[in-house]
Amino acid sequence: MATIKDVAKQAGVSTSTVSHVLNKTRFVSEDISTRVMAAVEALNYAPSALARSLKVNHTRTFGMLVTTSTNPFYGEVVKGVERRCYQHGYNLILCNTEGDIERMHANLDTLLQKRVDGLLLMCSEVEEKSFDLFGRHQPVPTVVMDWGPTDFPSDKIQDNSHHGGYLATRHLIEQGHTQIGCLTGPLDKLTAQQRLSGFTQAMEEAGLIINPDWIIAGSFECEGGEAAFNELYLRGPLPTALFVCNDMMAMGVINTAHKKGIRVPDDLSIVGYDDIKLAKYITPSLTTIHQPKHRLGQQAVDTLLDKIQNKRTTNQVIQLEPTLMVRDSVKTLTP
Structure with a gap:
């Protein structure tokens, strides 16, 4: 050569x-x-890109740690990240942690050895204590996306999950539903807690009774929706509507309800969360809370670039606002 x-x-x-x-x-x-x-x-x-990076002390490369999932939400966010990196002339090294702390540590060491200019973290299934790993590697500029401990020293891009849960529940109430349940994600995760708190606020504002038998935690996967709905079914009479805290769970609920002869939305109305691309193509098309997934990815890259280029020492939290997408999975009970 x-x-x-x-x-x-x-x-x-x-x-x-x-x-x-x-x-x-x-x-x-x-x-x-x-x-x-x-x-x-x-x-x-x-x-030689390596030789040049050693001379100018930057590689024009970002590293991204993500916990993979069957949820297309993550893929849509990564697409936004990759596109923004390309627009700014940066390369992206994507590492899958699979929710394993040792693998995360190994991936992090690899990224630092490659002298990445910054880190993007989207590890929503990892325990909070594992974020101590990243603190030891500062001052590599870091952005936590979608979820993360509030005291972790980094910039954060977050979804206003409380407001999203409120919007979903408020829509069901406005359609005349008074018997409403909530199938949450894992309640040790901040997003699940906030979506449930939004549900609670909307119910209390409307003066509606919250039936504890209709509040069930599951995983943020189709199987989690299936398991949560089966448990709900065994507890007795069903509510007329459910706020299901992500679209993958909602699809599991719709499939399981169909197998039991329960029709959506005629017998059971459902609102999901995320607005993944598949949501409008299932039957019935899913009413859901839209998260700006591409903008989440783009904003994370822009925030990282801002910190690097302007040598910003303070950390900021940027909150993206969700919106309601009305489709066909909710039945109107009022005239």
Whole structure:
């Protein structure tokens, strides 16, 4: 593989001149520039990105740790991250933690060895204590996306999950429902807690009774929705409506209800959360709370760039607001 010294020798110039021609850092005459570029082409020379990164002390590369899931929500966010990185001329190294702390630690060490300029963390299934791993590696600029301990020293991009839970429940109430249940995600996760608190606020404001038998925690997966609905079914009479705290769970509920002869929305109305792309293509199409997933990814990259380029030392929390997407999974009970 040709080196910059080989190019300089063939062009009859110094290595610094070759560098100035390639990087356009100083005026070089047209004749010399032509000779240098001819030597580059003849030798098939490609500048070393690693050598350049060591010299300028940045790699134009971000690392992203994500806990993979069958939930397409994560893939849609990653797409927003990757697109924004490309627009700004950055590379993205994506590492899957699979919710394992040892694997997370190994991935983090790998990213730091590759001298990434910043980190994006989207590890919503990892226990809060594992975030201590990242604290030891500061001051690498870091953005926590979607979820994270409030005391972790980083920028954060968060969904206003409380408001989303409130919007979902308020919509069911406005459609005439008074017997409403909530299938939450794992209640050790901040997002699940906040969505449940939004549900509670809407019910209390409307003066409606919250039946504890209709509040069941599950995982944020289709299987979690299936298991939670089966438990709800065994507890006795069903509510007329459910706020299900993410779309994957909601799809599990719709499928399980259908197997039991329960029709959505005629017998049971459902509102989901996330507005994944599949939500409008299932039957019935799912009324849900829209999270701006691409904007979440883009905002995370922009926030990281702002911290790096402006050498910002303070941390900020940016909250993205959810909106209601009305489709076909809710029946109107009022005239």
